[in-house]
Structures are given as C-alpha cells and as structure tokens.
Amino acid sequence: MTNPIEMRKIIPPAFEQTNLGEKILCYRPMKHGMPNLSIEQMGSKVIAHNYGHGGSGWTLGPGSAKYVNSLLIDSALGNALTDKSAPIAIIGAGLVGLFTAYDLVKRGYRNITIYAEKLDALASHYAGGLLAPVSMDNDHEMQAVIDQIGIDAYRFYDDVARNKNSDFKQGARLVPSYFNSREDSGLEAYVGKVMNPAKEVMLDFGNGTTRKMVVYDDGIFMNTALLMAELHDFINVHHINIVLGKIHAFDELEQKFIFNCSGLGAAELTKDKALVPVQGHLIMLKNQIPENMNYMILVYFGEGVTESGQKVKRSFYIFPKHLPDSAPQDIGVIGGTFIEGGNPDKPNLREYDSIIDEANAFFGIK
C-alpha cells in the first residue's frame, strides 16, 4: 500500500499594490562554461580568479572562496604564501571578495587589502537568498567540481543556521524549499552528503488551489543583506583595509598576489567574452504576516520575449527576505526573470507586472 501524499497548508501572501515595496533591477555575472576558478601568472603578478557565478553566487560563495584560495596556496605559484604576512590584494567587495577575505583570515593571513569600485547596492545585497545551484551554464565535465563547492558552502550555512559558527549568527536559516521537480532544484547532488531526500507534497493554499510539488525540508535561506553586514563586521574587526576605486589593470596594484573577485567587472578587467550579465527583476513585499512566510518556492514558466525584444526565461520565486532595520511585517521578495545580455538601457519594466501575474496565478489568487 502506498502512503497518501502529505498535505501542507500555505496561506498565500498579499500582492495588492499596498503590499509591494521596492522594485529592483540587477545583474547576475554568468560565465559560460563555469565560473572562472583558476590561477594565472601575468608578468610579475599571480592572479587567482573567482568570478562568474551567475544566479548562484551565494549558493557557492563560501565553498568557492575556499576552493580558489586552496588552489593558489597549494600551488607552486603560491609558494611565497607560506609567509602569512605576505601582502594580498582582493579586487571586489561583493560576497565573493568578502568570503575570500574571510577564508584567508581564518587561515591566518593578516596583510589583506580589498579594492572595490562600489561597496553598496551590489548584486550581492539584492540577491533573493535561495540556496540552489541555478542560472549557471556549466560544462558537463566541470559539474562535479561545482557540486563539491556547493556541498562545502551548504555545510558553512548549515553551521550558521544551527548556531555553530562563531563569526556568523543570523544570516542563514533552514527553511523548506519547494520546486516542481527534483531536477529543477539542482540539489540532488547534495542529497545523502549534506541534505535529506526531497519528498512529494501537496500544497493547499486554502482558496481551492492545490499544487503537487517536491520539498527539501532542509533547504537554506540566506538573508543576503544580513550576511553582507556580517561579512563587513568581520572585515572591520580584523582590520582589513578597504580601498575605494576602480582598478583598470592588475599592474596598478603593488601586491604580487591578487584575487580577482570583480563579478561583472571581470569582463573589462580580463577581457573575458564568456562572462555575460543576466538581468533579473525583484519586488520586495510589505505588510505580510511573518509567520506565514516560512518557505521558499521556485517554479519555472518557460521562455518568452520582453517588450524590448529580448529572450527571457520566466520563473516565479518567493523567499522570506527581511532587510535589517525594517518592520517585521515587511518581509518577502518575489522574482524572477533571467534575461541574458540584459543591460540598464533596456530595463524591461513590464516584467514586474508579469511577476505579479505569475505570483497570483501560482497561488490561485483571483
């Protein structure tokens, strides 16, 4: 006899105009093939590249920093790094640059300078916060490396969520993550290693609409705004210098060892043609009931064309994002669009209406 499918009640959020907060347009740095996680000698400099994580920068961030830092430190090019006071430069103060600094400090390095054109309002602050390896375009043979990096990152966030990390206290939480299928989640490689198997459930929205979905009950929500604040606190406490300004060439820096964590900036800095922006639209929610927002959902709707004629992959997602210092009821973020090659000249603003339509359709709200 088969077990009956578990029913779960979710009370849909409110999506009227008065419940909609800031509308955000931002760009994922996606490198075709896989993120650039490599070491290169350029003249007298040794560059460790760590950029191009697409829609999965947070999902991979701590693992990616650990991977690239080890790659350099354990290589012949990184020999001089046996001296923990060796001067090190990091270009970029998004999550990748800050996790790189975090990992280096934990290994005992103490002469680190971060160079950044911008510190605030980065993709790293705006990102939704679902742990799932999505919106990347990895070559099949590289997938095992990406999976291992993701598993290491999951362990990091799981420790934060379970209060086992002495540096990070608030930025990650265990929250059920719902998808249409196991394949859509990208998380199957994590099952049996750090996550439990997903199961089928029936969501009941209490308005006559039900949806059969799969859920990972040990999904992780990363509160990206809080994590950025916690990373900056760590950087300050450990007296890591941040120098504001754009770097035009690696030679401008006096340090021999340079970590290139410049996100989309790497397109100019390294002339990397495989690195492309992927435009995304987000809407923050207001006036919700916080206890009803304890879940994440990601469902794909297929491809369409935007008002400016660009190809768009449309999905609907919702996560319980809450900005530090905002009212408890101002909780939730919805998205999400994936427009490869998008740029601020073509903001595709009608996508915000599609997101709201898709949210209403998903929850069966008339």
Ligand SMILES: Cc1cc2nc3c(=O)[nH]c(=O)nc-3n(C[C@H](O)[C@H](O)[C@H](O)COP(=O)(O)OP(=O)(O)OC[C@H]3O[C@@H](n4cnc5c(N)ncnc54)[C@H](O)[C@@H]3O)c2cc1C
């Ligand atoms: C709409 C949206 C939703 C997302 N949701 C999620 C999610 O739910 N889960 C997830 O895992 N990921 C998500 N992401 C992806 C994630 O946000 C990105 O992968 C991540 O922010 C990239 O981090 P980064 O540090 O590489 O880049 P950034 O955050 O862009 O930081 C780059 C840094 O480099 C600096 N820089 C660049 N060029 C130079 C230069 N020449 N000189 C000096 N400084 C320079 C910049 O000023 C900045 O400080 C989302 C992204 C978007 C856009």
